[in-house]
Amino acid sequence: MYDRETRERALTLVAQGRSLNSVSKQTGISRYALRSWQSRIEPISRTAQCPRCEPVPRSPEAAQQYAYLLGLYLGDGCLSSQPHRGGYVLRIACADAWPGLIEACRQAVKDVRPMNSVCVIQRQGCVMVTSYSHHWPCLFPQHGPGKKHERPIVLQDWQQRIVDAHPWEFIRGLIHSDGCRITNWTTRMVAGKRRRYEYPRYFFTNMSTDILRLYTDTLDKVGVEWKPARQSRTAQNISVAKRDSVALMDQHIGPKY
Numbered sequence: 001m002y003d004r005e006t007r008e009r010a011l012t013l014v015a016q017g018r019s020l021n022s023v024s025k026q027t028g029i030s031r032y033a034l035r036s037w038q039s040r041i042e043p044i045s046r047t048a049q050c051p052r053c054e055p056v057p058r059s060p061e062a063a064q065q066y067a068y069l070l071g072l073y074l075g076d077g078c079l080s081s082q083p084h085r086g087g088y089v090l091r092i093a094c095a096d097a098w099p100g101l102i103e104a105c106r107q108a109v110k111d112v113r114p115m116n117s118v119c120v121i122q123r124q125g126c127v128m129v130t131s132y133s134h135h136w137p138c139l140f141p142q143h144g145p146g147k148k149h150e151r152p153i154v155l156q157d158w159q160q161r162i163v164d165a166h167p168w169e170f171i172r173g174l175i176h177s178d179g180c181r182i183t184n185w186t187t188r189m190v191a192g193k194r195r196r197y198e199y200p201r202y203f204f205t206n207m208s209t210d211i212l213r214l215y216t217d218t219l220d221k222v223g224v225e226w227k228p229a230r231q232s233r234t235a236q237n238i239s240v241a242k243r244d245s246v247a248l249m250d251q252h253i254g255p256k257y
Contacts, residue, residue: 002029007037009117012089012132049115052138059158060139065111067166070140070159071173072105074211079136079143087134088143092177095126100257101176105129112139149207155214167218168252174215179204181255184241202240202249203229212236224248 002010006027011034013023020031051058060066069092076093090109094102102120109118109131121128137143142153155163163170175181185198206212216238219226224245229237240249 002033008132009119010034011037012117012119012130013121050135050138053135057158059162060112062108062111063162064166064169065108066139067162067169068104068173068176069108069112070163071170071175072108072177073140073173074142074148074153074208074214075174075177075179075206077140077177079140082132087132088136090131090133090136090140092129093123093126094129098176098256102127102129104176147207148211149209153208153210153214163214163218164221167222171215171218171222171249172253174204174211175202175253176256178206181249181253199241199243200246200250202246202253204238206236209236212238222248222252 006029010023010027010029013026014020014034020034023029023034024031051060072092073090078091080089080091081087082089092105092109094105106118106120106129109129113131113133113135116131116133119130121130141156141159142148144151179202181200181202183198184201185196187194187196189195204212204215206215216226219238219240224240225242226238226240226245229239240246
């Protein structure tokens with residue numbers, strides 16, 4: 001006998017396009033059981049379990065974690081429909097180099113949708129933090145056909161209120177997805193000798209002008225100075241280099257871990 005969470009975790013793996021054979025080998029669950037669950041288990045989708053589907057829609061209770069997850073989704077996340085099950089799979093890509101980020105992402109997904117299981121699927125050089133639900137489009141209405149930078153990305157009023165209440169969590173999610181903290185260096189002549197100076201700097205890179213605007217608007221609200229950096233053909237970089245602003249970012253964000 002398997003509990004519901006175990007069954008839903010296995011079905012989430014199948015929903016990723018994995019064969020029944022590979023899922024069976026990974027989980028130790030027979031292919032017959034997996035096939036049976038596909039046709040018999042109803043996904044958790046009751047209206048009462050989605051705050052946006054209630055007669056009077058409300059914001060998610062885990063607002064702080066939602067702000068962080070929203071930043072991750074806008075950076076490295078996507079939703080994929082599952083026609084054979086009628087729901088959606090949320091996937092957040094996280095690099096193997098940052099195990100703390102992977103755990104923070106997994107916990108945020110679990111806090112925002114505690115009734116749904118969360119899987120960590122290994123890929124080459126990264127993992128996909130994955131969760132299945134009928135209601136992910138309710139929580140991420142920015143979902144749509146095509147790539148994010150090819151369509152408008154605008155927060156709904158209830159999302160903006162959450163970002164306004166938890167701006168640093170939103171910024172942290174964006175930095176953890178499409179940003180970094182690096183150490184730059186330069187040299188100067190001092191008393192006839194060339195000396196090397198190092199200074200920290202934050203970068204955020206994205207191809208969507210709307211997502212860049214959401215990032216810079218939020219930086220403005222928390223008092224962080226920024227400027228556009230060197231652009232590539234496909235993306236734009238936002239730099240935070242002023243000492244006081246970097247110190248503020250360090251206080252609330254810090255390097256990936």
